[in-house]
Amino acid sequence: MSLLVARDIVAGYGAAEQILKKASIHVEAGEIVTIIGPNGAGKSTLLKVVAGLVPAREGSIQLGGEDVTRFGAVDRTRSGISFVPQERNVFGNLSIAENLEISAYRDSGDASRRIEELYERYPMLAGKRRDLARTLSGGQRQILAMAMGLMTAPKLLLLDEPTAGLSPRAADELFDAIVALNRGGLPILMVEQHAVEALAVSTRGYVLVSGKESAEGPGPQLAADPEIRRLFLGG
Numbered sequence: 001m002s003l004l005v006a007r008d009i010v011a012g013y014g015a016a017e018q019i020l021k022k023a024s025i026h027v028e029a030g031e032i033v034t035i036i037g038p039n040g041a042g043k044s045t046l047l048k049v050v051a052g053l054v055p056a057r058e059g060s061i062q063l064g065g066e067d068v069t070r071f072g073a074v075d076r077t078r079s080g081i082s083f084v085p086q087e088r089n090v091f092g093n094l095s096i097a098e099n100l101e102i103s104a105y106r107d108s109g110d111a112s113r114r115i116e117e118l119y120e121r122y123p124m125l126a127g128k129r130r131d132l133a134r135t136l137s138g139g140q141r142q143i144l145a146m147a148m149g150l151m152t153a154p155k156l157l158l159l160d161e162p163t164a165g166l167s168p169r170a171a172d173e174l175f176d177a178i179v180a181l182n183r184g185g186l187p188i189l190m191v192e193q194h195a196v197e198a199l200a201v202s203t204r205g206y207v208l209v210s211g212k213e214s215a216e217g218p219g220p221q222l223a224a225d226p227e228i229r230r231l232f233l234g235g
């Protein structure tokens with residue numbers, strides 16, 4: 001059984017033209033799946049539909065065999081989906097510790113234990129736990145945002161352009177952190193502009209064009225495809 005199946009998703013904003021036009025993707029246990037594509041193709045919208053932040057007007061979403069299509073964002077989180085937005089994903093005027101604390105379920109009794117686990121995984125956060133999040137570098141902030149996403153112990157982590165705005169070196173370090181997290185067993189679905197680098201570390205990738213997947217395949221194979229390089233990667 002697939003971990004996530006989003007089938008024939010139609011979605012958009014207001015009365016404007018639909019952004020997603022029967023887009024379908026799936027994520028299997030253990031995978032890193034990356035969605036690439038031109039600006040405005042609907043990549044972020046698709047992640048938000050999976051997260052329950054934008055409703056699917058048509059189509060269905062199954063998580064571990066359960067139909068979650070009609071679940072709102074909170075119930076999606078309870079079902080095991082965690083979404084890390086591209087922007088404004090930490091509270092700059094709160095400390096690192098406070099950012100982690102407010103990312104737990106309200107009724108979760110094991111938040112402190114979870115935070116300690118995250119400090120072990122990311123010693124940088126432990127060292128800066130009393131510092132305000134706005135003092136972090138771009139790459140450190142993304143680690144904090146990811147750690148906040150892990151506070152709910154998700155079954156699937158959604159990352160919206162995690163390396164946006166980072167230096168090449170910081171982006172590489174973040175990809176390393178994403179791979180390490182995945183090797184620990186967590187499936188990841190991400191949208192990325194750094195298509196070559198992201199596909200290189202991905203089990204599979206999708207190319208989304210005008211709201212519909214136009215190509216799908218093993219990440220490194222997609223990254224090497226001459227037509228895809230020409231169209232999307234500037235190759």
Ligand SMILES: Nc1ncnc2c1ncn2[C@@H]1O[C@H](COP(=O)(O)OP(=O)(O)OP(=O)(O)O)[C@@H](O)[C@H]1O
Binds near residue numbers: 013019037042043046
């Ligand atoms: N909240 C919103 N309200 C109205 N339109 C929106 C909203 N968010 C996105 N859009 C529009 O939906 C379309 C798809 O946006 P989306 O962010 O999903 O694309 P994307 O493929 O992630 O592109 P990019 O790489 O530029 O982020 C764009 O035309 C965008 O302007």
